[in-house]
Amino acid sequence: MVKSYDVLVVGAGPAGAAAAAVLAGQGLRVGLIDRAEHPRPKLCGGLLTAKSVEALGRIFGLGLAELAKGGGLFHQTPQYLFLHQGRELLRGTAAEPFRFVDRPAFDALLTSVAVARGAEYLPGRIVEQCDAATGLVRLRGGEELCGRFVIGADGANSVTRRALGSDISGGYDRAEWRRNLAAAIEVELPVGQGPGQFPRPVLVPELHVGSPSAGYGWVFPGPNGPKVGICGLRRGKRDGRDFGAIFLEFLRLLGVAEPEGVALHGHPLPYGNALTRPASGRLLLAGDAGGFVEPLFGEGIFYALATGAHAASGVLCGLKNGQAAAAVEYGRLLARTVRPELVWSNRLRWLLFWAMQNIGAGPIRGFVQSSPAALAEMVHGRRSFKLLQRKTWEWGQGVGE
Ligand SMILES: Cc1cc2nc3c(=O)[nH]c(=O)nc-3n(C[C@H](O)[C@H](O)[C@H](O)COP(=O)(O)OP(=O)(O)OC[C@H]3O[C@@H](n4cnc5c(N)ncnc54)[C@H](O)[C@@H]3O)c2cc1C
Known part of the structure; x- marks a missing residue:
């Protein structure tokens, strides 16, 4: 017999743990599947910006004390260095510190919160196939699980993403994905x-x-x-x-x-390939699986947390108002918060990369030296990538609505 859940979350990284924590917190039956078992290795610089710390508080109820105690937080500093081919362009001090976590401990803590809220953690299971129309997930070995919704949070090499299909009109363009x-x-x-x-x-x-x-x-x-x-x-x-x-x-x-x-x-x-339509049928993609990484500095943890929580909000809406409402709500939340940042950071990076290749270090030096405080605020999420405007919305908007 196929075991059924309200929601199956594939991948217990930051995106999957965020989705599972929000949904389990609403009393839903959530299965959180991962091929590995925490603590598992993850290649990552482990840099947390201020907006990530804020999101951790909103989604998981975790503060710095918990992160330091069991979440791998080992260092923080407001200082940073910007260099071009080994030459110092800027030695800056931000108003808020950059924090560093050890990912195995960090990811394990996030998953433990989802489990404490009632999610069923299913480690050591490799998802081989996912059907967006039925919510059926097939594991290596033949076992099948079913969700009224599936959140694909299985990282950059996502298997669940394949269920979107390669038809560009309804799915995603694989060649374009690979280019970016x-x-x-x-x-x-x-x-x-x-x-x-x-x-x-x-x-x-x-x-x-x-x-x-x-x-x-x-x-x-x-x-x-x-x-x-x-x-x-x-x-x-x-x-x-x-x-x-x-x-x-x-x-x-x-x-x-x-x-x-x-x-x-x-x-x-x-790196610049956030999917325009990251949901189809019963499937919603979050985090790296949906390409949600900021394309200038490569920050992914925050975007995984935010899109995981937004996907969960989409599912809650879909369970209440019918399947199609999930994708619509997820798209609406992304358009309000994450998407514009990714679009503007993508524009900025092409301008900077082009200038570096064709003019040299001058433009990037001008960019980082002209307003170091605003630059740090942009990275921390206090200002938008859109022309460094002060942001007028909250990162946590929509979480668990
Ligand atoms: C070298 C490097 C350095 C980085 N440094 C930073 C940084 O300093 N700060 C920052 O913010 N971001 C950084 N990033 C980006 C960040 O690591 C990712 O964006 C973030 O981990 C995405 O989270 P996620 O939950 O979407 O995916 P992941 O963290 O990749 O989690 C995916 C989970 O899915 C599981 N999974 C995968 N396939 C399957 C399957 N078939 N079946 C079941 N489970 C599966 C995996 O085991 C994993 O646990 C870095 C990335 C790289 C590559």
């Missing part, structure tokens, strides 16, 4: 002067631009040593080549000796 899928590589290095070690401790996050040309690099504090990464679109002559080679160049620029011996880890990052 960034490659990302990140390693955590021990501090030291030896081969493959990072030459200095890192307490202030660094953002590096200039290589890759349609992307950026970072050096963040990590729980066990500095985290160094790059992310970018594999376009053009230079970035179309081996991305690993670009990363090794970056490590050399940072003073890492003999970086060839470092084991590299990669993961795709949606």
Whole structure:
């Protein structure tokens, strides 16, 4: 017999945990499926902006004390560095701190809140197929589960996304999706002067631009040593080549000796490919699965939390007003909050990338130095990517409405 749920959530990352926490909090029967079991590894810089912290409070009722105690929060600082090909452009201090979490502990805490509210956590189950029309989900091994709705929050390599179909009119354009899928590589290095070690401790996050040309690099504090990464679109002559080679160049620029011996880890990052129609039938996609990552700085945790909660609100509306209402409500909430930010950040990034490739560091220097406070406020969510306007809406709008 097929086991039935009000809602099946596929993926217990930030998007899936947010959706499950909101829905279970409303007394619904929620199944939260994941191929792995927490704490599981996740390649991520772990940077939390102020808007993410705000969203965690609204969705999960979690504050900084809980994050520090069991959610992997290990560092915070208001300082940041902006560099172009190794040269410092800006040393800034934001009004609010940037916070850093260890993703395995962080994701485990979020899932534990969903479970405490009544969601059934189903780890170690790999979803192989999903039917958007019926809400049927098939697991590896043949078991089938059914949801009145399914929230696909299974990350950048989403299996549930395939259920949208490839028909551009009703589904999504796979070629376009791939064009805007960034490659990302990140390693955590021990501090030291030896081969493959990072030459200095890192307490202030660094953002590096200039290589890759349609992307950026970072050096963040990590729980066990500095985290160094790059992310970018594999376009053009230079970035179309081996991305690993670009990363090794970056490590050399940072003073890492003999970086060839470092084991590299990669993961795709949606980078400008938020789906215009992330819902079909009984299926709603959230987080990386729907391409909801901010396409300039690559921030994804906040957008996963926000879209997970919005998808849950869509489902609540669909359960009340009929299936079709879910997609409509989800689309409405996205259009009010997340979507305009992604559109404007995409415009800004193409302007900056184009200027860097064709003019040099001047425009980006002008951009970051002209108003460092406003820039930090934009990243934290106090200002919009739309011309740095002060935002007039709340990130949590629509959560559990
Ligand atoms: C190198 C790198 C660095 C990053 N750094 C930052 C950062 O510093 N700050 C930031 O805000 N964002 C960062 N991001 C982006 C951020 O990690 C993602 O946007 C975020 O994790 C998306 O959350 P999610 O819940 O949508 O997906 P995920 O966190 O990827 O979770 C998806 C879940 O689905 C499960 N799953 C996948 N397939 C299946 C299946 N078939 N069946 C069952 N379960 C499945 C997985 O096990 C996983 O638990 C970074 C990304 C990368 C690649």
